[in-house]
Amino acid sequence: MKIDITLRINGRSCTLSVPAKTTLLEALRDHLGLVGAKEGCGKGECGACTVLVDGKAVNSCLMLAAQAEGKEILTIEGLSQGGPTPLQRAFVEEGAVQCGYCTPGMIMSCEALLRENPNPSEEEIKEAISGNLCRCTGYIKILRAVKKALEER
Amino acid sequence: MRDFKYFRPRTLKEALSILTQERAKVLAGGTDLLVKMKDGLLRPESVMDISFLEELKFIREEEGMVTIGALATHSMLERSPIINTKAPHLAEASRSIGSPQIRNVATIGGNIVNASPAGDSLPPLYTLEAELLLESEKGSRIVAIEEFFTGPGQSIIEPHELLTAIRFKAPRGELLTFFQKLGQRKALAISKVSVAFLATCAADKKFLRKVRIALGAVAPTVIRAREVESFLENGSINEEMVDLAAKLCSEEARPISDIRSTLVYRKKVTGELLKRGLSQFIEGVIS
Structure with missing residues (x-):
């Protein structure tokens, strides 16, 4: 149908x-x-x-x-219509992309978090990406990238 | 996935009429149904998408009765001031389900009708002695949650009926509650065992009056641990009581061994989760 x-x-x-x-x-x-x-x-x-x-x-x-x-x-x-966002730039700068497969999903989960909670704690960032798997296991770099984006806004 | 006839009612009335005419599978959040359809476990000819029924997306309290629309998502429940004050363990359980992406779409109604004994919103609803409103074109009926389930994935809902709301009396007075679960990991794991606890108590939060305990994933349906309840009622919480209650609770669980865990381990963990939950009250760290 x-x-x-x-x-x-x-x-x-x-x-x-x-x-x-x-x-x-x-x-x-x-x-x-x-x-x-x-x-x-x-x-x-x-x-x-x-x-x-x-x-x-x-x-x-x-x-x-x-x-x-x-x-x-x-x-x-x-x-990224108007160029990479601070969050995307931070992912690149912190090397939080590795193979890149999980990256769009990771970024969208973090984007949803930052829209609802502009100042999340580390626990809250971890919770926000708890439904996203990175099989390069680059979680530390991803956390670092989100924190960097927070600092630079 | 096989293709299907798709119905998208905009009102409850329309939905009930479709259910009378078509043997349609009901799609709410889709996080269980679509997985089963992708796996070929279900191949419905018709799917009725109720996700546009705005009238079933609510949480309200009126005259001491809390009513939750069947399409309230777990995200709505975990954030709701009503649920966080009247049934904090239900908020806690909702917060522990799946992942943020799942909680944003998965509904409490779906969690109930899916009828998994490991459904995390169910044990808190058992302790609240919740009632379910089942509606059809012919009329409606109210069923106690404990009467609803008949086995894993099985319930008394008829194909022409729709679960539209869940309601419970807001517990009065001082409350002690917890929801504890154990899974392979925190996010996205189906529970091996879960324990929900609700007690009304004296103002000092030490002497327990009414106690309700429900166990998930340790029987064909969620079960109440009635022996532990009567053991704890009208007593105070101390270390000795907690140890005895935990032992009793392990005995009351009647799990099976399956892909997620074994009978022996599940029994042990059931008592341990009760102990973990109760211990926070002894130490005076009351959440």
């Missing part, structure tokens, strides 16, 4: 027609060419597919595109 969906992605309104079973992640990657969000596990365990839906971090692999009807989606591509 094909469904017509209208939603806003990175500030722009967009309409697509996809099979009902299409996840938001598949819609972004396969229908809209936004390949920043990644599929890791496909089951909500790894967070590589994290995007913001109405400002909140969600696993786009566990949301149907149809559920995003009328919603505002922000992906890593939308975040």
Whole structure:
């Protein structure tokens, strides 16, 4: 069954027609060419597919595109429209990227945190990325990057 | 994942009407259903997406009764002032579920209807003696949470019924509560064992009056530890009582061995989690 969906992605309104079973992640990657969000596990365990839906971090692999009807989606591509954000720059400067696969998801989780809590503690940063796995295990560098972004704002 | 007919009701009335006509699987947050569909464990022909039913996204307190809409997310519960004051252990359990991404979409209604004995919001709801409101086009019924579950993944909900709300009497007076769980790691692990505790007590927070204890993942459904409850009721908390209660609690658990843990370990941990929770009250570190 094909469904017509209208939603806003990175500030722009967009309409697509996809099979009902299409996840938001598949819609972004396969229908809209936004390949920043990644599929890791496909089951909500790894967070590589994290995007913001109405400002909140969600696993786009566990949301149907149809559920995003009328919603505002922000992906890593939308975040850097005006050049890299302080958070993104800090990830680069601290070498918190390593293989890079988890990075878009990590950044979107941290972005959601900073929007809700501009001055998080280390515990709160750890909690915010508890749903994101980095298999290079670069967690220390990621924490350092988030703290650096906080200092430089 | 197989494709399906997709329904997106905008009102509860519309949703109940669809459920009468179609054998549709209900999609709320989707964090359990979509995983099962991706794994091929479920292949529904129709899916009804209730995530647009704004009328079921609420938490309110009226005349001493707390009511939670079935579509309240775990994020809503962990932040709710009502839940944090009237049922702090439910807030604690909600905060421990999955990951931030999961908690932002997964709902309390989904956690209940999914009927896993390891569902983390369930033990606190058992201690609150919560009631569930099941609605259908033909009418509605209210079921005590303890009567709802019949086994792992099994409940008495009919295909044409929708869980719309959860309610409980706000416990009165001084409260002692905790939610303790053990999993492989803090985030995203399904609990091996969980223990929820709720006691009303004297003003000094030492003498326990009513005690309610519920155990998760140690039986086909969540269970109340009634022997431990009566053992602790009308007594004070001290080290000796805590040790005895922990032993009794281990005996009351009736777990199985499975992929996540073994029977022996689960029994031991059940008592240990009760002890951990109760010990914070002896030391006077009251949260």
